[in-house]
Amino acid sequence: MKTIGxxxxxxxxxxxxxxxxxxxxxxxxxxxxxxxxxxxxxxPRQPDSGDIAAMALYLDQVPAGAVAGLxxxxxxxxxxxxxFVRAQQGLPRRSLLWSSAxxxxxxxxxxxxxxxxxxxxxxxxxxxxxxxxxxAGVSFVCHGHDVYQHPIDLAPKLLGADAALAVCxxxxxxxxALAPAAPIFNAPCGVDAERFRPRPEVTPNHRLLFVGRxxxxxxxxxxxxxxxxxxxxxxxxxxxxxxxxxxxxLTAMAAELGLGDRVDFLGxxxxxxxxxxGPAYMAFVGPFRPAADGLKDTGPLVVKEAMAMGxxxxxxxxxxxxxxxxxxxxxxxxxxxxxxxxxxxERFLALDQARRAAMGxxxxxxxxxxxxxxxxxxxxxxxxxxx
Numbered sequence: 001m002k003t004i005g006x007x008x009x010x011x012x013x014x015x016x017x018x019x020x021x022x023x024x025x026x027x028x029x030x031x032x033x034x035x036x037x038x039x040x041x042x043x044p045r046q047p048d049s050g051d052i053a054a055m056a057l058y059l060d061q062v063p064a065g066a067v068a069g070l071x072x073x074x075x076x077x078x079x080x081x082x083x084f085v086r087a088q089q090g091l092p093r094r095s096l097l098w099s100s101a102x103x104x105x106x107x108x109x110x111x112x113x114x115x116x117x118x119x120x121x122x123x124x125x126x127x128x129x130x131x132x133x134x135x136a137g138v139s140f141v142c143h144g145h146d147v148y149q150h151p152i153d154l155a156p157k158l159l160g161a162d163a164a165l166a167v168c169x170x171x172x173x174x175x176x177a178l179a180p181a182a183p184i185f186n187a188p189c190g191v192d193a194e195r196f197r198p199r200p201e202v203t204p205n206h207r208l209l210f211v212g213r214x215x216x217x218x219x220x221x222x223x224x225x226x227x228x229x230x231x232x233x234x235x236x237x238x239x240x241x242x243x244x245x246x247x248x249x250l251t252a253m254a255a256e257l258g259l260g261d262r263v264d265f266l267g268x269x270x271x272x273x274x275x276x277x278g279p280a281y282m283a284f285v286g287p288f289r290p291a292a293d294g295l296k297d298t299g300p301l302v303v304k305e306a307m308a309m310g311x312x313x314x315x316x317x318x319x320x321x322x323x324x325x326x327x328x329x330x331x332x333x334x335x336x337x338x339x340x341x342x343x344x345x346e347r348f349l350a351l352d353q354a355r356r357a358a359m360g361x362x363x364x365x366x367x368x369x370x371x372x373x374x375x376x377x378x379x380x381x382x383x384x385x386x387x
Contacts, residue, residue: 002137002384003032005112007103007127009119010041012053017271018189018301019118023052025190025377031384034110036103038123057106059099066105067098081132084125084160090152091125100129108134114384115139120146120157120164128160137387139163139380141187142171149295158182162387165380167299168320185383188320190376191304193368195271198310198360199279204353207237209281209311211274211302214244217295219287219316219336221246221253226287226342228257234349236282238263241274274302278309282356283348286315289336299324304371307363312356314344324371328362 004026012020023033035056081100085093103126107115117127117140124140131138138161147154158164158179165187166172172186212218220240227235240250240263247265254263269277278284284306290296299320303313313330315321316337325332331347333340351359 001030001032001381002113003034003111004384005034005036005103005107005110005115005127007115007117007123007130008035008037009121009123010039011035011037011056012041016118020052021190021192021373022376022380024192025373026381028374029377029381031381032111034107034112036106038099038103038126057110059102059106062102062106064102066109067101077132077135081129084128084132084156087156087160088125088153091122096125096129100126101133103127104130104133107136112136114387116380116384117141119143120154121150121152124157124161125153128157131162137162137384139165139383139387141165141167141189142175143167144298145295147171147174147298149291149293155179155182158184163383165383168323170319170322171298185379187376187379187383188299188323188371189301189304190371190373191301191308191367193308193364193372196275196278196305196308198364202280204282204356205237205280207239207281208283208285208314209239209241209278209306210285210287211241211269211306212286212297212300213242214240214246214250215291215295216246216293217289217291217297218242218244219289219341220250222289222336222338222341223285223287224250224253224257224259224263225338226345227262228259229342230345230349235262236349238285239281240265241267241269243268271305274305275309278306278311281311283312283314283330285345286313286321287333287341288316288318288321290318297321304367307371308367310360310364312348312359312363314341314348316341324366326362326366329359329366330363 037056037058085097114137115127115131117124120142127138159182164184169186175184286303288297313325316335317332318335331344333344
């Protein structure tokens with residue numbers, strides 16, 4: 001099977017567990033993977049990322065002389081690379097070509113026969129040029145901010161790759177509308193259902209779980225408002241896992257609404273913490289909505305992780321969530337609609353424990369059927385091998 005070079009702007013990134021999950025799933029499927037990282041990152045990482053991080057090749061480790069034997073042999077590939085370099089506007093042309101040549105030389109030396117990137121930004125641009133220089137296939141995954149908040153040369157990238165992967169059907173439709181001739185596929189991110197699993201010995205507490213950055217598109221203020229409308233005797237607690245620029249504002253809002261004794265801001269937590277503590281919650285809540293700047297969640301992985309742990313979900317009918325959560329696994333409100341979110345919370349709280357448990361089982365069953373890392377790796381591997 002093909003050896004895949006993962007061209008990544010930074011790696012490993014604490015919030016990008018999906019990259020690690022995908023790499024491991026592709027390795028289990030039989031692919032060899034080589035992380036090729038453009039910039040060293042001195043920041044928190046997932047504690048379990050050490051094995052993959054140790055495999056990474058950083059661009060500053062590639063000697064300039066490695067390029068010498070590449071360009072003269074590129075031939076038709078060089079012409080294809082130059083077409084993309086000229087078509088894109090986001091990066092200086094010489095810098096893009098030079099760095100991509102170093103990536104191509106390093107990938108070829110490591111035996112890579114396909115290049116793959118996440119986010120339709122600088123990593124993807126370099127992966128496309130490098131793949132053309134070395135005569136390899138290239139694919140990339142679009143996520144959210146790279147499509148809806150800060151798109152950069154999106155159409156040229158869609159047309160320049162051999163496969164572009166959207167993480168939900170709504171995104172795929174949007175990308176097809178932008179570049180009808182491009183090879184675009186729907187490939188939702190999957191979760192490791194062996195790692196995120198229920199703990200039958202644990203009795204669910206009377207608390208909800210939210211995981212995500214504290215930014216506008218997460219809708220945490222909508223959630224706080226909805227909680228405050230519930231009668232105090234029926235109001236569940238809420239643990240908010242994550243940090244972000246809105247934390248002071250949200251903390252103040254919780255206090256003003258009289259939720260100080262019910263809402264805890266826990267800060268960022270590792271995926272190990274989520275897998276260990278998550279099964280104890282009564283449900284996961286995701287009040288996601290489009291932000292004023294265009295950013296929106298397209299298929300939050302934390303929802304699938306929660307479902308894999310057997311948690312019912314109260315979320316919003318946005319993008320990939322419509323494909324993820326069904327009537328057997330949770331309730332969906334309208335994005336940004338506070339009364340709708342309140343109504344879904346009330347419907348969930350009206351369920352008895354047996355019905356909640358059945359909904360949790362339905363959530364895990366849906367993940368096992370559609371959203372595992374195994375299923376995702378099957379889709380990606382099939383596309384890569386066909387290129």
